[in-house]
Amino acid sequence: MSDTAAAKPPLLPSRMSAPTPRQALRRLFMTLFLRGRGARGLNLKSAPKTVSQKLLLTLLFYGLFGCVTFTMVGQPVFALAVYLHAMTFAFLGMFVASSAGEILFNKEEGDILLHRPIDPRTMLWSKIRVMIEISLWVAGAFNLAGLLTGLASPDGGWRFPLAHAVSTTLEALFCTGCVVLLYQLCLRWFGREQLEGLMTTTQVLVAVAAVACSQILPRLMFRYGHTLTASENSWWMALVPPAWFAGFDDAFGGSAAPISWIFAAIAVGVTVIVLWLAFGKLAHDYEAGLQALNQTVRKQKKRGRRWVDWMVNVPPFRWWMRDPVSRTSFLLITAYLVRDRDVKLRVYPGIAPMLILPFIFLFQRSGMGNFGVAFSGAYLGMIPLFGLNILKYSQQWQASDIFRMAPVCGPAGVCNGARRAVLLFLTIPMLFAMTAVVALLYGLNSHIFLLLPGILALPVYSLVPALLGKAVPLSSPIEEGKSAGRGLNMIGVMVISTALSGVALLSWSQGWFWELLLAEAPIVIGLYVGMRFALEKVRWQSAE
Numbered sequence: 001m002s003d004t005a006a007a008k009p010p011l012l013p014s015r016m017s018a019p020t021p022r023q024a025l026r027r028l029f030m031t032l033f034l035r036g037r038g039a040r041g042l043n044l045k046s047a048p049k050t051v052s053q054k055l056l057l058t059l060l061f062y063g064l065f066g067c068v069t070f071t072m073v074g075q076p077v078f079a080l081a082v083y084l085h086a087m088t089f090a091f092l093g094m095f096v097a098s099s100a101g102e103i104l105f106n107k108e109e110g111d112i113l114l115h116r117p118i119d120p121r122t123m124l125w126s127k128i129r130v131m132i133e134i135s136l137w138v139a140g141a142f143n144l145a146g147l148l149t150g151l152a153s154p155d156g157g158w159r160f161p162l163a164h165a166v167s168t169t170l171e172a173l174f175c176t177g178c179v180v181l182l183y184q185l186c187l188r189w190f191g192r193e194q195l196e197g198l199m200t201t202t203q204v205l206v207a208v209a210a211v212a213c214s215q216i217l218p219r220l221m222f223r224y225g226h227t228l229t230a231s232e233n234s235w236w237m238a239l240v241p242p243a244w245f246a247g248f249d250d251a252f253g254g255s256a257a258p259i260s261w262i263f264a265a266i267a268v269g270v271t272v273i274v275l276w277l278a279f280g281k282l283a284h285d286y287e288a289g290l291q292a293l294n295q296t297v298r299k300q301k302k303r304g305r306r307w308v309d310w311m312v313n314v315p316p317f318r319w320w321m322r323d324p325v326s327r328t329s330f331l332l333i334t335a336y337l338v339r340d341r342d343v344k345l346r347v348y349p350g351i352a353p354m355l356i357l358p359f360i361f362l363f364q365r366s367g368m369g370n371f372g373v374a375f376s377g378a379y380l381g382m383i384p385l386f387g388l389n390i391l392k393y394s395q396q397w398q399a400s401d402i403f404r405m406a407p408v409c410g411p412a413g414v415c416n417g418a419r420r421a422v423l424l425f426l427t428i429p430m431l432f433a434m435t436a437v438v439a440l441l442y443g444l445n446s447h448i449f450l451l452l453p454g455i456l457a458l459p460v461y462s463l464v465p466a467l468l469g470k471a472v473p474l475s476s477p478i479e480e481g482k483s484a485g486r487g488l489n490m491i492g493v494m495v496i497s498t499a500l501s502g503v504a505l506l507s508w509s510q511g512w513f514w515e516l517l518l519a520e521a522p523i524v525i526g527l528y529v530g531m532r533f534a535l536e537k538v539r540w541q542s543a544e
Contacts, residue, residue, distance in 0.1 A: 077254025160253035329417025377454030415466035
């Protein structure tokens with residue numbers, strides 16, 4: 001009897017320790033975020049176990065960038081909170097907009113999870129919880145210095161850190177809920193046939209709106225050397241989401257002005273409504289969308305390929321792509337940029353926030369002078385750098401092994417074709433748009449020449465990602481964790497662009513601008529030739 005009892009398995013403890021479906025799904029999606037979806041090169045011993053390990057360097061730089069708020073010691077709580085929430089809104093908006101499509105609508109997981117008895121609301125909440133956790137890590141790192149600065153505000157105190165922590169959490173919920181809600185409304189109003197194109201458009205709009213709010217509101221708050229408070233000109237601040245959450249901070253941890261309580265009520269009310277609609281009322285639309293992406297859609301008549309084939313066979317493009325490997329790579333990347341849902345969801349939302357910044361500087365003619373034009377030209381060189389870095393990720397990354405099987409010595413030809421596609425379809429249209437804006441705002445005068453230093457640096461910038469053979473297009477598995485670092489990349493781009501534009505502006509004011517161009521041209525040519533030679537010498541790296 002005792003032997004039989006001892007042989008029985010402990011059923012009750014095992015049942016009690018079984019995780020709920022929501023807990024199991026949350027753990028699954030968090031593991032995918034930490035380790036990625038590809039097994040090649042994965043070392044379980046060195047794989048990150050927590051978000052802090054995964055994003056250690058990113059969180060460190062966010063924390064250092066947040067130390068800028070120490071210069072705002074002595075400012076009112078509302079002004080400080082506006083800056084913190086505006087920047088946080090940009091970082092969270094870029095992360096959510098660039099990652100939501102990959103996390104929420106993944107065809108591979110749909111083939112597995114849709115056959116199991118899982119409530120769509122449970123699956124949706126599990127994914128959103130992971131996104132919110134990552135967002136709060138990023139927001140917490142940036143706002144750490146701001147919490148200390150708020151303690152020294154004239155109308156602040158010990159209540160400010162508590163109020164700001166709550167408002168930042170509300171902001172993360174609001175950003176995530178808005179993206180999910182927009183997807184669900186697109187599904188309900190336009191159907192699954194238009195889903196893929198609308199997902200890209202939605203993410204681009206969210207990313208652009210987030211960056212625009214983060215740049216415009218602080219400049220309005222601190223214009224002309226005067227700090228606006230919550231009680232001044234409040235009608236236009238009620239239209240900008242960061243002002244709502246800043247009002248929450250001011251109501252509970254600052255001056256407690258009557259208008260701040262109104263902003264706080266708007267922040268809480270709008271967040272609750274968005275969450276109720278996205279995760280309650282319209283949750284079943286998410287399941288319909290996930291099923292729609294796994295259904296076979298009637299193939300439409302091919303478009304775009306014909307004109308691309310014609311284009312590469314006529315001058316001057318035929319001379320530009322004489323190498324057959326580069327020409328084939330160019331056609332491949334062009335097809336992905338136009339048709340592939342996953343690539344479009346990463347490339348366009350990832351680049352769109354970067355493109356809005358130069359236009360903000362250009363339209364702010366007051367107090368900016370020629371700096372906006374010089375900054376736009378310097379910033380232009382970063383577009384191919386970002387585009388090529390994003391293009392190396394793909395859900396079909398295993399298919400890139402065909403590059404190694406082909407009789408090609410190294411990745412130079414493949415990288416050159418991708419580089420030319422990014423220059424032609426992403427960079428050159430942006431160059432024309434910037435030139436048109438400068439011509440409209442400043443006229444066809446000498447200001448337009450301030451774009452030249454950045455334009456000259458374009459060839460070098462476009463070669464930087466491919467120099468070591470690490471930016472082979474479509475060759476790496478998707479890692480959502482890298483999306484959280486795009487705000488960090490944005491900071492680095494702004495620093496480099498500001499430095500280059502500062503040198504251009506200094507030479508312009510001192511009268512040696514053309515000498516600067518004459519000195520820059522041979523340097524760029526030498527770097528370009530040397531980098532092309534180095535790229536030709538690169539051989540394929542080991543697949544493992």
